[in-house]
Amino acid sequence: MTSIAELSSADHQALLTKVRGEYDAFRAAGHKLDMTRGKPSPEQLDLSNGMLALPGNGDYLTEANEDARNYGGLQGIAEARALFAPVLGAPADRVIIGDNSSLAMMHDSIVWALLKGVPGGTAPWSKESAPAFLCPVPGYDRHFAILEEYGIKMIPVRLTGQGPDMDEVERLVADPAVKGMWCVPKYANPSGEIYSEETAKRLAAMKTGAPDFRIFWDNAYALHHLTATKHEVANILELCEAAGNPDRAFVYASTSKMTLAGAGLAFFASSPTNVKWYLARAGKRTIGPDKLNQIRHVRFLKNIDGLHQLMDGHRALIAPKFAAVEEALDRRLTGTGVARWTKPEGGYFVSVDMADGLASKVVSLAKDAGLALTPAGATWPLGQDPQDSNLRLAPTFPSLGDVKVAAEGIALCMLLAGLEKRDAA
Ligand code: PLP
Numbered sequence: 469m470t471s472i473a474e475l476s477s478a479d480h481q482a483l484l485t486k487v488r489g490e491y492d493a494f495r496a497a498g499h500k501l502d503m504t505r506g507k508p509s510p511e512q513l514d515l516s517n518g519m520l521a522l523p524g525n526g527d528y529l530t531e532a533n534e535d536a537r538n539y540g541g542l543q544g545i546a547e548a549r550a551l552f553a554p555v556l557g558a559p560a561d562r563v564i565i566g567d568n569s570s571l572a573m574m575h576d577s578i579v580w581a582l583l584k585g586v587p588g589g590t591a592p593w594s595k596e597s598a599p600a601f602l603c604p605v606p607g608y609d610r611h612f613a614i615l616e617e618y619g620i621k622m623i624p625v626r627l628t629g630q631g632p633d634m635d636e637v638e639r640l641v642a643d644p645a646v647k648g649m650w651c652v653p654k655y656a657n658p659s660g661e662i663y664s665e666e667t668a669k670r671l672a673a674m675k676t677g678a679p680d681f682r683i684f685w686d687n688a689y690a691l692h693h694l695t696a697t698k699h700e701v702a703n704i705l706e707l708c709e710a711a712g713n714p715d716r717a718f719v720y721a722s723t724s725k726m727t728l729a730g731a732g733l734a735f736f737a738s739s740p741t742n743v744k745w746y747l748a749r750a751g752k753r754t755i756g757p758d759k760l761n762q763i764r765h766v767r768f769l770k771n772i773d774g775l776h777q778l779m780d781g782h783r784a785l786i787a788p789k790f791a792a793v794e795e796a797l798d799r800r801l802t803g804t805g806v807a808r809w810t811k812p813e814g815g816y817f818v819s820v821d822m823a824d825g826l827a828s829k830v831v832s833l834a835k836d837a838g839l840a841l842t843p844a845g846a847t848w849p850l851g852q853d854p855q856d857s858n859l860r861l862a863p864t865f866p867s868l869g870d871v872k873v874a875a876e877g878i879a880l881c882m883l884l885a886g887l888e889k890r891d892a893a
Contacts, residue, residue: 506816589680606847622849631667644677655815668702796875806886
């Protein structure tokens with residue numbers, strides 16, 4: 469299609485009338501669709517139903533003959549740490565298994581850093597003046613919510629398609645108040661991008677004003693491919709060690725979107741010093757995690773091949789949903805100049821950038837048509853997108869049929885917003 473800006477006035481009015489009619493018909497259909505949260509669908513959860521019968525009556529001993537029913541085992545059972553070590557990119561003795569939520573482990577790490585400090589620092593972060601974090605944008609709203617909750621200043625840094633703008637990051641981390649940084653290095657939420665080797669190297673080696681600066685490397689989508697290409701990302705722990713900053717990175721991951729989102733395993737991996745630091749704090753919080761769930765995961769997945777096979781099953785279920793979104797956006801919007809959107813090769817999201825600050829307009833048109841979208845601004849700290857441009861689409865949870873209808877509706881709302889904007893100009 470031709471760019472909306474270049475249409476003759478008559479063509480613009482004709483198209484506006486047509487698209488308004490289509491939007492009204494869509495709205496009249498009384499849909500109730502939800503594309504807000506990146507949750508696995510029931511069919512994805514079904515892939516792990518085999519776990520519900522595990523470990524089975526009488527099977528509660530670990531390979532080291534520990535009784536998994538009892539207290540203890542703060543770091544996690546050895547065979548589960550060994551199974552997931554390659555996902556974290558760390559040897560098993562540098563991996564800690566928490567309970568089911570990596571977000572909880574990130575939250576605890578930040579609270580402990582604020583109250584107790586981290587290795588290499590001279591004081592708890594909360595005792596220093598105005599600690600700040602770099603927040604690559606667009607990013608994950610719950611990362612930002614943790615910082616907001618504890619009054620940590622958030623400094624947005626643009627993502628480039630290869631990770632954050634590293635010139636900007638290097639400039640900002642010279643300030644000793646900047647204590648940390650979020651990174652979702654692979655199939656990022658929501659941009660889908662993969663940090664380049666060059667970006668990871670610069671993050672590992674950059675000179676920071678704070679001696680206790682930490683990269684929160686949230687590899688939430690480590691194995692969540694949408695194509696046959698299983699993209700790799702740099703090993704940040706090894707790069708930090710090689711650059712002489714062995715304690716710089718905290719690495720997180722979980723099986724929330726591999727096995728069961730409400731009953732998976734969460735992981736932390738880091739240097740020996742940081743692992744010791746984490747366990748010392750965690751040992752005050754709990755006498756040990758759910759080790760039966762760790763046994764359950766080992767029995768079900770068996771080995772890393774079992775994990776990859778499970779992820780192939782997820783891909784088969786969700787790739788068609790991403791294809792449906794792409795198809796509708798391509799067909800309705802290519803060439804219009806209304807928006808740009810990602811074609812992710814992994815992860816859980818499609819990220820849309822609307823031209824002309826139209827994100828909230830699209831969300832409100834969609835809402836009126838029975839289609840729930842993530843609020844505009846959610847991908848920015850404090851929910852404030854200065855350009856009102858970014859929209860996050862989450863197609864995994866609804867059925868394929870619903871995603872197809874929703875994608876058509878979203879594309880219509882985007883087109884209508886663009887046409888009306890020109891009409892008002
Ligand atoms: N990190 C990122 C980047 C996410 O997108 C999500 C969920 O959407 C999480 C973490 C949540 O992880 P968990 O379920 O392990 O708490």
